[in-house]
Amino acid sequence: MSRAALLVLADGRFPAGGHAHSGGAEPAVAEGRVHDADSLADFCRGRLHTAGLTAAALAAAAAHGLDPLALDAAADARTPSPALRATARRLGRQMMRAARATWPSPELDALAAARPRGAHQPVVLGLTARSAGLGPEDAAHCAAYETVSGPATAVVRLLSLDPYHATAVLARLAPETDRVAQAAAEAARRGIDALPAASAPLLDITAEAHAAWPVRLFAS
Amino acid sequence: MHLGHTHDGPAAVSADATRPDGTRRALRIGLGGPVGSGKTATVAALCRELRDRLSIAVVTNDIYTREDADFLLNNAVLPPERIQAVETGACPHTAIRDDISANLEAVEDLEDAVGPLDLILVESGGDNLTATFSKGLVDAQIFVIDVAGGDDIPRKGGPGVTTADLLVVNKTDLAPYVGSDLERMALDAEKQRGGLPVAFTSLTSAEGVGPVADWVRARLAAWTA
Numbered sequence: 001m002s003r004a005a006l007l008v009l010a011d012g013r014f015p016a017g018g019h020a021h022s023g024g025a026e027p028a029v030a031e032g033r034v035h036d037a038d039s040l041a042d043f044c045r046g047r048l049h050t051a052g053l054t055a056a057a058l059a060a061a062a063a064h065g066l067d068p069l070a071l072d073a074a075a076d077a078r079t080p081s082p083a084l085r086a087t088a089r090r091l092g093r094q095m096m097r098a099a100r101a102t103w104p105s106p107e108l109d110a111l112a113a114a115r116p117r118g119a120h121q122p123v124v125l126g127l128t129a130r131s132a133g134l135g136p137e138d139a140a141h142c143a144a145y146e147t148v149s150g151p152a153t154a155v156v157r158l159l160s161l162d163p164y165h166a167t168a169v170l171a172r173l174a175p176e177t178d179r180v181a182q183a184a185a186e187a188a189r190r191g192i193d194a195l196p197a198a199s200a201p202l203l204d205i206t207a208e209a210h211a212a213w214p215v216r217l218f219a220s
Numbered sequence: 221m222h223l224g225h226t227h228d229g230p231a232a233v234s235a236d237a238t239r240p241d242g243t244r245r246a247l248r249i250g251l252g253g254p255v256g257s258g259k260t261a262t263v264a265a266l267c268r269e270l271r272d273r274l275s276i277a278v279v280t281n282d283i284y285t286r287e288d289a290d291f292l293l294n295n296a297v298l299p300p301e302r303i304q305a306v307e308t309g310a311c312p313h314t315a316i317r318d319d320i321s322a323n324l325e326a327v328e329d330l331e332d333a334v335g336p337l338d339l340i341l342v343e344s345g346g347d348n349l350t351a352t353f354s355k356g357l358v359d360a361q362i363f364v365i366d367v368a369g370g371d372d373i374p375r376k377g378g379p380g381v382t383t384a385d386l387l388v389v390n391k392t393d394l395a396p397y398v399g400s401d402l403e404r405m406a407l408d409a410e411k412q413r414g415g416l417p418v419a420f421t422s423l424t425s426a427e428g429v430g431p432v433a434d435w436v437r438a439r440l441a442a443w444t445a
């Protein structure tokens with residue numbers, strides 16, 4: 001594996017649309033649940049062990065070479081909120097565009113042809129990692145890290161939170177992020193039926209409400 | 221650029237001049253500039269002026285609302301299926317320059333849904349003087365400033381003012397009231413832009429957009445030639 005390729009894929013500037021999404025942080029800020037660095041850390045930890053674990057396992061499984069269409073269906077089954085399913089597919093389509101420009105491969109082309117409106121983002125991310133010559137652990141790390149870095153970046157914009165504090169939150173979460181990615185990659189090795197299905201009901205509920213806000217800064 | 225492009229693939233990955241089925245795609249023109257300078261008014265006036273002869277669609281990039289898209293809808297400038305709003309996560313310049321994926325999808329979806337199109341106008345939400353469009357997203361860009369924002373803006377320059385394919389100085393009708401010196405603005409713009417065109421407009425009358433419409437027609441003629 002190429003460690004530098006992993007950095008390219010995990011870079012927040014990788015042009016795959018993530019910058020317009022808050023990972024549920026916008027409604028959490030509006031309702032006062034996230035208001036400073038400590039509450040941001042709590043929010044990220046909750047997301048990491050639920051949506052993060054599930055996304056990381058899907059990504060690892062795709063990187064491992066499991067059938068991406070079966071994984072796409074598995075992702076649907078693990079995403080009860082229609083708004084979040086739509087978001088995951090939109091981001092998957094954007095990730096696919098970036099992936100085919102950066103690490104083109106027949107497997108990416110096949111998934112793009114089968115799901116022209118987008119497959120679930122973690123599945124596309126995992127397949128992108130595979131096309132880049134990366135392994136399941138790498139894909140799981142990218143997905144897990146993304147579930148916390150997205151909200152942290154958004155909260156800097158939403159609360160004008162000190163960016164050093166927000167980045168320190170991510171640094172403190174690094175050991176936990178490693179453990180979640182490891183667990184996800186191990187589950188992926190045991191096959192599609194062993195993939196975790198953790199979810200955060202409050203994230204699902206607030207995502208539905210947020211999708212109907214007339215005025216918002218982030219798309220999700 | 222044809223990196224990763226397959227003929228049976230569902231979408232191009234970049235700014236290919238042809239669509240996956242081999243037909244030529246629409247000319248894409250970006251409109252950027254500071255908040256309130258008249259970007260949406262220019263888009264609306266261009267649509268009214270050109271829509272009888274050209275098939276047009278519009279993509280808006282609002283900062284936190286659908287205000288621009290709604291204005292175009294409420295004024296029935298184009299049918300609703302020809303207007304699409306992109307959400308930018310509070311950063312229009314990111315969505316039009318650094319990560320153009322959502323905008324590329326919007327233009328491709330519009331071509332699929334209501335195409336064939338001749339022209340797609342992509343409006344950026346009001347942003348700062350350094351905001352420019354990626355060449356991967358648009359073929360040409362218009363930077364719209366206005367006389368009320370201060371007549372020293374052309375002198376200050378910045379990527380929008382100096383490099384845009386067309387600089388529009390709008391709201392000339394207000395110049396006497398805000399004490400802006402149009403001649404000085406024209407001289408400064410000429411110095412900054414090394415021969416690139418500048419149009420002075422007032423959109424208070426229907427024919428005010430004329431110079432911009434002429435420029436768009438010339439770009440279209442070059443695109444389809």
Ligand SMILES: Nc1nc2c(ncn2[C@@H]2O[C@H](COP(=O)(O)OP(=O)(O)OP(=O)(O)O)[C@@H](O)[C@H]2O)c(=O)[nH]1
Pocket residue numbers: 253254255256257258259260261262288344345346347390391392393394421422423424
């Ligand atoms: N007097 C005068 N007013 C104008 C002219 N063009 C636009 N306006 C007005 O200026 C205001 C802002 O115009 P918009 O077209 O919404 O400006 P914009 O650049 O799209 O603004 P944002 O999208 O918010 O950045 C509106 O009230 C317009 O009616 C003009 O030529 N003269």
Ligand SMILES: [Mg+2]
Pocket residue numbers: 259260261288343345346
């Ligand atoms: Mg506008």
